[in-house]
Amino acid sequence: MDPVIDNLDLYWSGFLRSLSIIGWSLVGSLLLGTLIAAFRVSPVASLRAFGSGWVTVVRNCPLTIVLFFMAFGLPELGVNASFYLFGVAGLIIYTSAFVCEAIRSGINSVSAGQAEAARAIGLPFTLTLTQVVLPQALRATVPPLGSVQIAMFKNSAVVGAFGVGGDLYSVGRNLTSAQGFSYIPVLTGVAIGYLVITLAAGALLAVIERKVAIAR
Amino acid sequence: MTAQESSPVSAGRGEPLVVLKDVQKHFGQLHALKDIDLTVTRGEVVVVIGPSGSGKSTLCRTINRLETIDSGTIMLDGQPLPEEGKELAALRAEVGMVFQSFNLFAHKTILENVTLGPIKVRGMKKADADKRAMELLERVGIAHQAEKYAAQLSGGQQQRVAIARALAMDPKVMLFDEPTSALDPEMIKEVLDVMVDLAEQGMTMVVVTHEMGFARTAADRVVFMADGAIVEENTPEEFFTNPSSDRAKDFLGKILKH
Numbered sequence: 001m002d003p004v005i006d007n008l009d010l011y012w013s014g015f016l017r018s019l020s021i022i023g024w025s026l027v028g029s030l031l032l033g034t035l036i037a038a039f040r041v042s043p044v045a046s047l048r049a050f051g052s053g054w055v056t057v058v059r060n061c062p063l064t065i066v067l068f069f070m071a072f073g074l075p076e077l078g079v080n081a082s083f084y085l086f087g088v089a090g091l092i093i094y095t096s097a098f099v100c101e102a103i104r105s106g107i108n109s110v111s112a113g114q115a116e117a118a119r120a121i122g123l124p125f126t127l128t129l130t131q132v133v134l135p136q137a138l139r140a141t142v143p144p145l146g147s148v149q150i151a152m153f154k155n156s157a158v159v160g161a162f163g164v165g166g167d168l169y170s171v172g173r174n175l176t177s178a179q180g181f182s183y184i185p186v187l188t189g190v191a192i193g194y195l196v197i198t199l200a201a202g203a204l205l206a207v208i209e210r211k212v213a214i215a216r
Numbered sequence: 217m218t219a220q221e222s223s224p225v226s227a228g229r230g231e232p233l234v235v236l237k238d239v240q241k242h243f244g245q246l247h248a249l250k251d252i253d254l255t256v257t258r259g260e261v262v263v264v265i266g267p268s269g270s271g272k273s274t275l276c277r278t279i280n281r282l283e284t285i286d287s288g289t290i291m292l293d294g295q296p297l298p299e300e301g302k303e304l305a306a307l308r309a310e311v312g313m314v315f316q317s318f319n320l321f322a323h324k325t326i327l328e329n330v331t332l333g334p335i336k337v338r339g340m341k342k343a344d345a346d347k348r349a350m351e352l353l354e355r356v357g358i359a360h361q362a363e364k365y366a367a368q369l370s371g372g373q374q375q376r377v378a379i380a381r382a383l384a385m386d387p388k389v390m391l392f393d394e395p396t397s398a399l400d401p402e403m404i405k406e407v408l409d410v411m412v413d414l415a416e417q418g419m420t421m422v423v424v425t426h427e428m429g430f431a432r433t434a435a436d437r438v439v440f441m442a443d444g445a446i447v448e449e450n451t452p453e454e455f456f457t458n459p460s461s462d463r464a465k466d467f468l469g470k471i472l473k474h
Contacts, residue, residue: 043300111317111319113315113317113319114319114321114322116282116315116319117313117315117319117320117321117378117381118321119282119305119308120280120282120308120311120312120313120315120382121308121309121332121333121337121381121382121384121385122305122306122307122308122309122310122333122337122385123305123332123333123336123337124301124302124305125305127336127337131332131336132321132323132332135323136321136322136323
């Protein structure tokens with residue numbers, strides 16, 4: 001494991017870089033995905049159409065294609081940003097489609113009567129959603145949402161490979177291809193880095209699941 | 217406008233409050249509501265009865281537009297029902313609704329169920345909303361369970377909370393959509409007692425029910441529906457002793473035999 005120990009500082013910076021991609025994508029995809037889910041259940045037909053169109057297109061495109069569009073398509077339209085920004089934005093967009101569907105499945109698990117009762121006391125759509133439906137949908141949403149986000153954590157490696165660089169995956173590639181270290185120890189180190197993130201997330205998820213289970 | 221100012225009780229009794237004109241509604245091929253004309257006046261208790269599938273629940277649900285209509289007009293207190301958005305939400309705040317399946321908010325306590333509307337829709341302060349909610353819960357006999365969740369209450373208790381929740385908005389009219397149909401026999405009475413109290417206090421009520429006893433004691437008028445149409449309307453006394461349509465005779469013959 002010498003290559004790992006000798007390059008711990010590189011690994012550490014890669015770990016932090018990955019964490020930053022993951023952190024922003026987590027927040028961004030949860031917000032965007034929730035918004036798209038709200039569109040999909042909204043009383044306004046055009047918003048519903050936009051929501052389902054978004055999910056259909058984004059969910060059915062490979063992540064690499066989404067990233068290509070971001071990093072190379074947008075500049076052709078005159079939109080310029082760093083690879084990092086394009087990469088994170090691409091990952092947010094891609095993940096939002098899956099977040100949306102996880103949340104929508106949660107919304108569907110809440111009986112229609114709950115929303116009717118909320119509307120019947122005069123709550124408008126947004127309050128019906130935020131006060132009554134979403135808090136109850138959360139219970140059913142946490143497990144699938146967790147899987148979606150853990151998949152996103154690993155997809156951050158694709159973003160890293162996309163010229164963003166500096167993340168765990170790129171550190172591994174650099175040490176092997178460019179510096180000639182042997183693959184098994186280097187990749188094991190990379191894998192451990194990802195495992196630390198995903199296992200911690202899994203533990204956090206279990207805590208959240210217990211919390212929302214009690215709140216009823 | 218504070219909630220108290222709009223208190224409907226016994227003010228302007230006899231004026232038309234809910235007016236349905238030539239209302240039509242289809243569910244696919246099914247003509248669910250046919251040529252419905254119905255006027256409910258302030259302070260009046262109208263009981264809607266009829267066989268299953270006759271459109272009585274649909275009728276009830278159109279009054280706060282939980283069910284849309286194909287054509288015709290529905291006026292509430294002189295205003296046509298808004299189609300969507302904030303205006304519709306504001307209208308629904310004026311119309312209390314009690315469902316067959318209670319529909320208490322499962323993630324909120326009993327007290328929070330009752331205060332949610334006043335706080336979020338009326339902008340009432342939490343302390344005021346709590347106080348008013350406790351009064352209402354006292355009135356329906358659930359005050360000592362205010363901190364529990366719906367699932368910890370019996371069906372009859374849940375339905376009484378649902379009534380308190382609707383009353384907390386100081387509605388102009390209360391809609392009851394088969395409020396006792398999901399209850400055990402011994403719990404039906406506790407809910408009906410609350411409803412009879414309400415009726416006696418002058419609340420305008422539209423009640424879809426199979427409880428003929430309630431219709432006899434509390435109703436000012438009985439509306440009998442069959443196949444989506446209003447077949448007959450009359451005082452309970454007249455309707456039960458001397459129904460004029462064959463359809464009503466047949467219906468009463470079936471349900472009163474047991």
